[in-house]
Amino acid sequence: MTRTPDGFATSGPSLPSDIELTTAGLPLAWTVEPNAAERGRILLIACGALAREVLALRAQPSLSHLHLTCLPANLHNHPERIPAAVRTAVEQHRGTYAHIKLLYADCGTGGQLATLCEELGIEMLPGPHCYAFFDGTERFAARAEMTSFYLTDFLVRQFDAFVWRPLGLDRHPELRDAYFGNYRNLVHLAQIDDPDTAQLAKRHAERLGLDFERRVTGYGDLGTAMQGWARSDR
Amino acid sequence: MAENDPEEEIILSELDDTELVEQMFDDLYDGMREEIEEGVRILLDRGWAPYRVLTEALVGGMKIVGEDFRDGILFVPEVLLAANAMKGGMAILKPLLAETGAPTIGKMVIGTVKGDIHDIGKNLVSMMMEGAGFEVVDLGINNAVESYLEAMEREKPDILGMSALLTTTMPYMKVVIDTMVAEGLRDDYIVLVGGAPLNEEFGRAIGADAYCRDAAVAVETAKALIARRHNSLAAG
Ligand code: B12
Numbered sequence: 001m002t003r004t005p006d007g008f009a010t011s012g013p014s015l016p017s018d019i020e021l022t023t024a025g026l027p028l029a030w031t032v033e034p035n036a037a038e039r040g041r042i043l044l045i046a047c048g049a050l051a052r053e054v055l056a057l058r059a060q061p062s063l064s065h066l067h068l069t070c071l072p073a074n075l076h077n078h079p080e081r082i083p084a085a086v087r088t089a090v091e092q093h094r095g096t097y098a099h100i101k102l103l104y105a106d107c108g109t110g111g112q113l114a115t116l117c118e119e120l121g122i123e124m125l126p127g128p129h130c131y132a133f134f135d136g137t138e139r140f141a142a143r144a145e146m147t148s149f150y151l152t153d154f155l156v157r158q159f160d161a162f163v164w165r166p167l168g169l170d171r172h173p174e175l176r177d178a179y180f181g182n183y184r185n186l187v188h189l190a191q192i193d194d195p196d197t198a199q200l201a202k203r204h205a206e207r208l209g210l211d212f213e214r215r216v217t218g219y220g221d222l223g224t225a226m227q228g229w230a231r232s233d234r
Numbered sequence: 235m236a237e238n239d240p241e242e243e244i245i246l247s248e249l250d251d252t253e254l255v256e257q258m259f260d261d262l263y264d265g266m267r268e269e270i271e272e273g274v275r276i277l278l279d280r281g282w283a284p285y286r287v288l289t290e291a292l293v294g295g296m297k298i299v300g301e302d303f304r305d306g307i308l309f310v311p312e313v314l315l316a317a318n319a320m321k322g323g324m325a326i327l328k329p330l331l332a333e334t335g336a337p338t339i340g341k342m343v344i345g346t347v348k349g350d351i352h353d354i355g356k357n358l359v360s361m362m363m364e365g366a367g368f369e370v371v372d373l374g375i376n377n378a379v380e381s382y383l384e385a386m387e388r389e390k391p392d393i394l395g396m397s398a399l400l401t402t403t404m405p406y407m408k409v410v411i412d413t414m415v416a417e418g419l420r421d422d423y424i425v426l427v428g429g430a431p432l433n434e435e436f437g438r439a440i441g442a443d444a445y446c447r448d449a450a451v452a453v454e455t456a457k458a459l460i461a462r463r464h465n466s467l468a469a470g
Contacts, residue, residue, distance in 0.1 A: 078306070080430070106401045110431030128401045141402070146349060146376060168311025178314055182351045182375060 015055065018158050021048035026070035028093070031058070042066050042229065043096070045089050046103035048073030049130065049154045050222065053191050054103060057223055063230050069093070073154070077166050079108035083116045090120050101229045103222070105129050125225055133221040134189050147184040149210065153191045156201045164207075176208065185211035191219060247276055255291050262295035263302075265315025267322040274323040284330040285337075285367075292323050293365040300358075300450050310354060317358055324361065337367050340460045342426075343385045344395035345373030347406040352399035355429060355449075359395065362449040363456065368393075379410045386423065392463070393456055396442075398429040408440040415441070424459045426452060 016026060025048045046054050048070040057063055071089060075082050082104065090100055102124040106113055117124045127137035131150040135143075155162055164170055167179055186208060188201035193216050205212035246269065249257055254273060261269040270292070277287045299316040302308045342363055346356050353375050360370045371389050373381055377396075386394060398404040407427050414420040420441070427442045437445030443459060446452040 077309075106431075108399070108401060108431050110401055110404065110433060110436065112433075144349065146351060166309060166311075168309075168314075172311060172315065175311060175314055178318075178354075182353075 015052065018154065019161065021051050021070060021154075022073045022158055022161050024048075025072045026051045026068065028067060028069040031055075031066075031068045041098045042232075043093050043100045044068045044103050044226070044229075045086065045093070045100060046070045047076070047107070047130070049076065049152070049158075050103055052154065053219055053222060054226070056192075057219055057226050063226055066226065066230055067097070073158070074161070076107065076162065082107060082109055083112045086113065086116060087120070090122065099229070099232065101225075103225075105133055123229070126221060130222075131189060133225075134191060134217045134219065135215070136217075136220050145187070147182060148187045148213075149180065149183050149185070149208070150187050150189055151201055151204065152189050153194070153197050156188060156197050156204065159200075159204050163204075180208050180210065183208075183210055185213050188212070188214040190214060190216045192216075246272055251277070251280065251282075255294070258291045259295040259298060262292070262316050262319050263299055263312075265312065265319050267319040270319040271322045271326060274326050278326075278330070283336075284327045284334055288324070288327050288331070288336075288365055292320050292327075293362065296320055296362060296365070297450055300362075300448055304448055313358065314354055317354075317361060320361060320365075324364065338369055339367045339457060340392040341369040341371070341389065342393040342395055342456065343371045343373060343382070343389050343391040344397070345377040345382065345385075346375040346397045346399075347403050347410070348376055348378045349406065350398050350400050350403040351375045352397070352429070355399070356395075356397035359397070359428065359446075359449045359452050362453055363395075366453045366457070368456065379413045382410050383413065383417070383419075386419065391423065392460055393424045393426060395426045395428070395452070397427075399431065401431055404429065404432055404436065405440075407442070411441045424456070424463065426455060426459075428452060 016024070028043075042065065044054060044066055046068060051068070051070045054068055058066055058068065069089065071085050075085060086102060086104070093100060100122050102113070102117060102122055104113060105125045105127045107129055113124060125133055127133045127140070130152055132140040134152060151159065168175060186201070186205035188198065190197065198214055201214065202212050244257060246254060246257065254276065258270060258273040261273065273291065274287055277291060278284065296316065299308060299313060303313050344356060344360055346353050357372070360372050364370050371385060371391065373385055382394065382396070396407045396410060398407060411420065411425060414423070425442045426444050426446055427437050427440070428446045432445055434445045444455045446455050
């Protein structure tokens with residue numbers, strides 16, 4: 001038994017690093033156990049930013065038959081490229097799996113991902129983005145927090161790769177207020193209650209000049225969706 | 235674009251007009267605000283009309299930035315820095331443009347919709363519209379329908395522009411357009427919409443006159459629709 005950096009027990013090889021999840025995603029081989037003949041009917045195709053959370057949920061016996069592959073998380077900054085990447089992945093795995101489920105919310109594709117899923121006959125997660133479904137899509141919408149900037153655990157750890165560097169703040173710190181001048185606080189939506197991640201999130205808030213708030217959300221609608229899908233094949 | 239060799243400092247005032255404009259394209263691309271301001275002053279000193287400096291040096295350079303952003307060669311910070319450099323040049327030109335009676339093609343009120351605070355794209359559209367000779371009134375971010383209506387009443391623009399970058403806020407554009415229809419105002423304005431998650435189909439579905447993919451398209455579309463409007467007014 002090995003443990004991932006998050007403390008999750010795993011039986012396979014160690015999980016790719018956050019950086020690999022960001023730029024390359026997660027290969028299918030990671031969750032496929034060669035001797036489990038009755039397994040392999042349901043495949044989850046997820047955003048790399050969700051890999052750890054999906055695997056943590058998958059540690060529950062009722063979900064352990066779900067296979068997982070992830071697309072690179074950095075598609076997040078180019079949502080127009082997500083539908084084509086999803087189509088390729090679905091076409092690649094169609095022949096092998098009876099059911100494919102997409103662990104993506106809209107993610108800024110303006111409904112294109114939903115249209116694609118309809119065309120391909122697969123289901124996806126509800127809501128606009130992962131901030132909403134971790135919090136609970138309805139609850140998130142009801143908060144209507146205009147001036148909050150959100151980070152999930154993954155984004156807290158990958159802050160430099162997703163926020164700081166792509167926005168050029170490493171080279172041009174003077175741009176900070178052009179981006180964040182209208183924001184009031186940074187809200188850390190924590191999937192697991194971990195003091196180190198919390199500390200790191202707090203430091204990011206300071207770097208952005210924002211107040212800090214933290215909410216432990218657990219896995220929200222992600223867990224609910226996976227449980228529903230796990231049963232769909234029974 | 236080629237990096238300048240730091241050993242070989244370029245003296246802007248020693249370049250001829252063509253070289254200088256080309257150098258300004260590079261400087262704009264690299265977001266060098268002070269160099270752009272200096273270039274603008276040199277061209278003005280050489281007798282260029284402010285309107286010519288604006289269109290040939292600044293707008294021309296910004297078009298290249300816009301194309302490379304569209305093609306995924308540049309990302310957001312480069313666009314922001316280039317826009318910032320252009321703003322520096324515009325600040326020098328604006329008062330002069332007013333004095334010299336440069337042509338005004340039309341007037342636009344623009345703002346990001348309620349619930350959304352993305353404004354980089356909207357600011358770029360504002361600037362390019364100004365560069366093309368439109369008067370622009372920018373309402374900023376998070377605009378409710380009342381804010382748009384008040385501004386239209388007050389400013390009497392030809393065009394209303396709305397921007398949204400979130401899937402959750404783009405439907406609000408329809409709320410604004412429906413309210414305009416209900417109050418009998420819709421046909422008084424050209425409505426342009428934009429923002430990365432939108433597309434043409436969405437623009438049509440909510441009853442906008444056009445969806446514009448980027449700032450360059452916004453300028454072309456605005457010009458075309460204004461011309462069409464003038465023609466139909468003249469004919470009617
Ligand atoms: C930069 C950015 C930010 C900056 C915004 C800074 C600022 N002051 O605007 C920061 C980091 C602060 C930010 C915050 C958030 N963001 Co953001 N952001 C982006 C990003 C990476 C780029 C947007 C941008 O500025 N592009 C550059 C400009 C030049 O392009 P543009 O906006 O498309 O504009 C052009 C055209 O669309 C058009 N256009 C635009 N407006 C108009 C208007 C008219 C009238 C016309 C004619 C044309 C036109 O012309 C422009 C110029 O060519 C996008 C992803 C992407 N690639 O689009 C995500 C993205 C839009 N953000 C997203 C999200 C989720 C958020 C947050 C909720 C994230 C969070 N962690 O809290 C908050 C939003 C809070 C809020 N209430 O608004 C999601 C949206 C997902 C969804 N389902 O809607 C995206 C798609 C990223 C993602 N995949 O998750 N964001």
